[in-house]
Amino acid sequence: MDKQLQPHEFVAIKEQVIILNKAFNSVNDKNVKAVVQADVVETVKSILPDTEIATDFLNQLPEIATSRQRAERAFKQLAELVTPFPELSANQLGKLFKKVKKLPEPKWENLDRHEMTYLGWNDNGSQKKYIVAPRDGKLVGIYGDFDPKPLNGLCAICHQLGTVSMFLSKVKSRGADGNYTKRGNLICRDSSLCNAQLSSLDHLASFVETTLVK
Ligand SMILES: [Zn+2]
Structure with missing residues (x-):
């Protein structure tokens, strides 16, 4: 098929x-x-x-x-016609998050990969969120602090109103000092829900462009 x-x-x-x-x-x-x-x-x-x-x-x-x-x-x-999001091994994930020492694993068994444009999972213990998203035909890893406080708002990825939280990621500054600046985005707490209402790639693409450390 x-x-x-x-x-x-x-x-x-x-x-x-x-x-x-x-x-x-x-x-x-x-x-x-x-x-x-x-x-x-x-x-x-x-x-x-x-x-x-x-x-x-x-x-x-x-x-x-x-x-x-x-x-x-x-x-x-x-x-049956859908190309599902690939189930990445721990090794493959590790390569996408080289700077993360102990990468928690996503719970693949709970994910519907046929409705998954990107992979996102939370580590509530360390209050972090990890995201794997497509960019130019490849997958890239993005992570940052994820505020535990739930808010009602517009998600920067799916552009729908729902339960969101502030995702704060380090972005390399273009400044001469090479310092990191942080960028904040409100995004869905539950990435499965986010994916289930993600019908256009536009906002995800701009989210990736503005948060990816290049
Ligand atoms: Zn969303």
Whole structure:
């Protein structure tokens, strides 16, 4: 089976199904429903690769949007098209965080790698957050202090409102003294939730550019 969908595209399709579900549940006007449905079909079509599963999915879209059971079954099928985030060994992770002496391991068994554009995990003991994200076709490691205080705010990575905390990372200053400056970003406390609502790569890319020590 060809892997033709990226995790953020999978998330984007799920978002479209939610939009359609809301329209079916809250709009009475038949014409309005039809407009929303046509719009959702167009968007999903632009994301989905042209395969049998995709055609199947589009044909069933109205049922998928109204039945949770149908939706779960359809998403399971679609997941087969997704290139999951790679499960990195401790050795591979170590190479991405060379300056970290005792790198805590992410709990891979709790992660849904089909909905993972980046890897993020917290070490509550040391109040740190570790992030592995794609950049120019490679993976890069970013880490920093993660404030234990939860706040309501906009996440710099997924750009959704939710429970966020201040992530403070060292960024090499361009100054002549070579000193480090720190950059703060509010990001989701739970990186799994963040990934599950990450349907565009734009904000993640700028987060990586501004926090990566280059
Ligand atoms: Zn987020």
